[in-house]
Amino acid sequence: MEKxxxxxxxIPIVIAILxxxxxxxxxxxxxxxxxxxxVALLGLYGTYHVMSTDEAIYGFEGLLVFNELSAIxxxxxxxxxxxxxxxxxxxMWDEPGYKRFFVLLNFIFSAIYLLxxxxxxxxxxxxxxxxxxxxxxxxxxxxxxxxxxKNGGWTMLVHKLADxxxxxxxxxxxxxxxxxxxxxxxxxWLAMSASGPIDDPLIYVIGFLFLFAAMMKSxxxxxxxxxxxxxxxxxxxxxxxHAGVVNVGGILLNKMAxxxxxxxxxxxxxxxxxxxxxxxxxxxxxxxxxIKRSLGYSTVGQMGYMxxxxxxxxxxxxxxxxxxxxIFKASLFLESGSLINSARKEPNVPRRLSHELFWKEKPQYNxxxxxxxxxxxxxxxxxxxxxxxxxxxxDFFHLNAAVLILAFAWLTGTQLFLSFFEVTKANSPxxxxxxxxxxxxxxxxxxxxxLALEHFLYGEHGALLYKVATLHVSGTMTLLxxxxxxxxxxxxxxxxxxxxxxxxxxxxxKVQWRIYKILAKEGYLSDLYIKxxxxx
Numbered sequence: 405m406e407k408x409x410x411x412x413x414x415i416p417i418v419i420a421i422l423x424x425x426x427x428x429x430x431x432x433x434x435x436x437x438x439x440x441x442x443v444a445l446l447g448l449y450g451t452y453h454v455m456s457t458d459e460a461i462y463g464f465e466g467l468l469v470f471n472e473l474s475a476i477x478x479x480x481x482x483x484x485x486x487x488x489x490x491x492x493x494x495x496m497w498d499e500p501g502y503k504r505f506f507v508l509l510n511f512i513f514s515a516i517y518l519l520x521x522x523x524x525x526x527x528x529x530x531x532x533x534x535x536x537x538x539x540x541x542x543x544x545x546x547x548x549x550x551x552x553x554k555n556g557g558w559t560m561l562v563h564k565l566a567d568x569x570x571x572x573x574x575x576x577x578x579x580x581x582x583x584x585x586x587x588x589x590x591x592x593w594l595a596m597s598a599s600g601p602i603d604d605p606l607i608y609v610i611g612f613l614f615l616f617a618a619m620m621k622s623x624x625x626x627x628x629x630x631x632x633x634x635x636x637x638x639x640x641x642x643x644x645x646h647a648g649v650v651n652v653g654g655i656l657l658n659k660m661a662x663x664x665x666x667x668x669x670x671x672x673x674x675x676x677x678x679x680x681x682x683x684x685x686x687x688x689x690x691x692x693x694x695i696k697r698s699l700g701y702s703t704v705g706q707m708g709y710m711x712x713x714x715x716x717x718x719x720x721x722x723x724x725x726x727x728x729x730x731i732f733k734a735s736l737f738l739e740s741g742s743l744i745n746s747a748r749k750e751p752n753v754p755r756r757l758s759h760e761l762f763w764k765e766k767p768q769y770n771x772x773x774x775x776x777x778x779x780x781x782x783x784x785x786x787x788x789x790x791x792x793x794x795x796x797x798x799d800f801f802h803l804n805a806a807v808l809i810l811a812f813a814w815l816t817g818t819q820l821f822l823s824f825f826e827v828t829k830a831n832s833p834x835x836x837x838x839x840x841x842x843x844x845x846x847x848x849x850x851x852x853x854x855l856a857l858e859h860f861l862y863g864e865h866g867a868l869l870y871k872v873a874t875l876h877v878s879g880t881m882t883l884l885x886x887x888x889x890x891x892x893x894x895x896x897x898x899x900x901x902x903x904x905x906x907x908x909x910x911x912x913x914k915v916q917w918r919i920y921k922i923l924a925k926e927g928y929l930s931d932l933y934i935k936x937x938x939x940x
Contacts, residue, residue, distance in 0.1 A: 426503070476857070492638075
């Protein structure tokens with residue numbers, strides 16, 4: 405009975421074939437939703453089987469496997485696919501090419517399932533290629549738009565380069581290790597990691613090839629431009645790209661986790677590239693004038709965090725991150741599409757709760773007492789953070805690297821939140837209380853759910869991944885970094901709201917103006933693409 409879950413990657417292809425024979429438009433989404441519900445049920449059943457028996461399901465002579473990683477990701481992708489198909493039923497109704505859209509959508513979901521469940525590098529390569537082709541056809545869905553075709557060409561260029569790196573890595577893997585079977589390769593990599601450092605440079609080449617292939621698919625800078633410039637695709641496609649397709653880099657690196665035990669330098673490079681991407685993309689998100697590109701850079705920044713977590717050895721946290729971010733970003737895109745459709749039909753669109761909380765005009769206060777309160781509320785979470793770590797473990801100064809990243813990300817995000825939504829002026833204790841509560845929830849979620857996820861995915865080998873990442877931060881350095889972040893945030897808030905702006909004519913700072921121009925032009929990377937990659 406459990407072997408039925410191994411047919412999940414082929415069900416979307418069956419859906420596409422059935423839709424191809426249908427002539428009535430209203431029957432197409434019904435067929436897609438019915439069989440997609442079947443996929444979701446099979447995925448949940450497979451997850452139950454793996455969790456209850458602690459055994460993976462192998463089939464097709466070991467080519468496919470439903471293991472711990474599949475048990476987490478397949479139901480997530482299936483439910484996401486069900487929501488996107490249901491949403492597309494009405495959203496795409498008046499668009500030309502309704503049948504073509506559902507056919508292509510099912511092909512890309514088949515590629516994602518195949519990638520997640522593959523236990524063979526050849527099958528993984530086929531899924532990798534199928535995803536690139538399906539994504540290009542969905543991005544260029546509006547064939548009459550020249551900009552959509554051009555941006556689709558950029559996407560195809562980056563993804564085909566990722567495919568090339570991936571194929572070379574697969575060939576070298578077989579040459580060095582003599583197998584395409586991922587389960588056998590994982591056991592071999594674990595045994596080699598236990599025998600000491602590896603001096604074979606070819607293994608490092610393989611690790612870097614897989615890393616750069618993953619970075620290109622996940623839109624890590626400087627391979628990122630395909631994502632911010634593809635917002636012209638239909639809204640369901642944007643939701644799928646930002647919630648599913650960009651995550652395949654993290655999925656690939658999790659499949660290759662034990663290979664990366666042999667190549668700590670690859671993890672260090674992943675950390676640095678992820679860190680630079682997270683910072684640079686977050687700045688670009690605030691600097692670019694196009695709201696769609698701003699959303700794209702938001703996703704690029706989150707992918708930077710995900711790759712950075714992999715570089716720290718927090719592979720399970722990367723999976724947790726990509727799932728939570730995917731749910732959030734899919735909801736954001738689908739809701740935006742609904743609002744646009746509602747606004748076209750009814751100008752008096754009801755305002756959302758977020759507008760009432762953050763955007764509605766409130767009485768403004770400009771007192772130093774409010775600034776002190778904001779400063780206090782950025783200290784409290786740090787105290788809670790250290791207190792919880794002390795309660796959960798004796799070595800509370802030897803903080804887990806992944807939790808450290810959570811703390812930094814939350815602190816910087818909170819300070820941006822306080823400034824961006826002008827909570828200092830609105831004097832909203834409820835919002836500040838919500839922000840603090842969110843930190844405590846995130847911390848406990850990682851401690852009790854994230855670590856359980858790590859044990860479920862990697863068991864006793866999870867600690868090896870942190871160890872090989874070779875990033876060690878002392879307790880003193882940690883506290884100094886936390887204090888520095890808080891003081892920078894306080895200074896920024898004070899300069900924004902409590903220092904008077906000179907009245908009258910004043911000249912802008914030339915250095916700041918030049919930096920802003922560079923950021924507004926996205927570092928001129930798009931201009932370089934246009935100048936040197938005129939292949940489409």
